[in-house]
Amino acid sequence: MAKVRCGLGDIMSSKEDEKKGSKMYGNLAYNTYASNNATIESPTKLVEMMYEGVLRFNAQAKKAMLEKNNEKKVYWINRSIAIISELIGTLNFDGGRIAHYLHGLYNYELQLLNKACHTNDEASLNEVNNVFRELLEAWRDSINVDR
Numbered sequence: 001m002a003k004v005r006c007g008l009g010d011i012m013s014s015k016e017d018e019k020k021g022s023k024m025y026g027n028l029a030y031n032t033y034a035s036n037n038a039t040i041e042s043p044t045k046l047v048e049m050m051y052e053g054v055l056r057f058n059a060q061a062k063k064a065m066l067e068k069n070n071e072k073k074v075y076w077i078n079r080s081i082a083i084i085s086e087l088i089g090t091l092n093f094d095g096g097r098i099a100h101y102l103h104g105l106y107n108y109e110l111q112l113l114n115k116a117c118h119t120n121d122e123a124s125l126n127e128v129n130n131v132f133r134e135l136l137e138a139w140r141d142s143i144n145v146d147r
Contacts, residue, residue, distance in 0.1 A: 005074065006074050006077055006078065006081075006113075006114055006117030006118055044143050047087070047090075047139060048136065048139055048140065048143075050083050050086065050087055051132055051135055051136040051139060052136065053079075053080075053083050054080045054083050054084060054128070054132045055129060055132050055133065055136070057076045057077070057079040057080040057083070058076070058077075058080055058125055058128060058129050058132075059129075060072070060076040061073050061076035061077045061080065061116070061117075061125060062122065062125055062126075062129075064076060065116075065120055065122060065125070066122075073117065073120075074117060077113050077116060077117045077125075078117075080113055080128070081110060081113055081114075084106050084109055084110055084113070085110070087102075087106055088103060088106045088107070091103055105131070109128050109131060109132075112124040112125070112127055112128050113125070113128055116128070
């Protein structure tokens with residue numbers, strides 16, 4: 001079986017890839033939804049879908065972790081990492097302190113996902129899920145979306 005790796009740094013393999021890194025992950029997050037024929041109504045809806053995606057991919061990673069399927073675990077965690085990286089890339093730091101707060105929070109969640117991936121730490125994965133559930137709820141409340 002081929003060796004699989006977790007995280008952003010492990011995926012990029014050359015200096016050329018590093019230059020394209022942020023574009024590659026931004027496109028990956030968008031393409032994930034576009035390939036599933038999701039109609040993106042607005043940037044607001046996209047953020048909601050991305051939060052939902054992290055939760056969905058983490059659920060799959062947790063299932064793979066429990067099944068001791070390392071390859072699938074890495075695949076699903078890397079999908080979550082790609083979405084969170086896209087979320088970081090879309091922050092507007094001119095809009096106030098919330099962007100700086102989210103930047104730190106998202107980066108911490110990336111660290112937890114890497115820990116979960118490398119050490120099979122289910123607690124780290126659960127912590128990421130808890131944070132994204134809260135973010136999703138707050139996001140929906142802020143845009144008055146009915147659940």
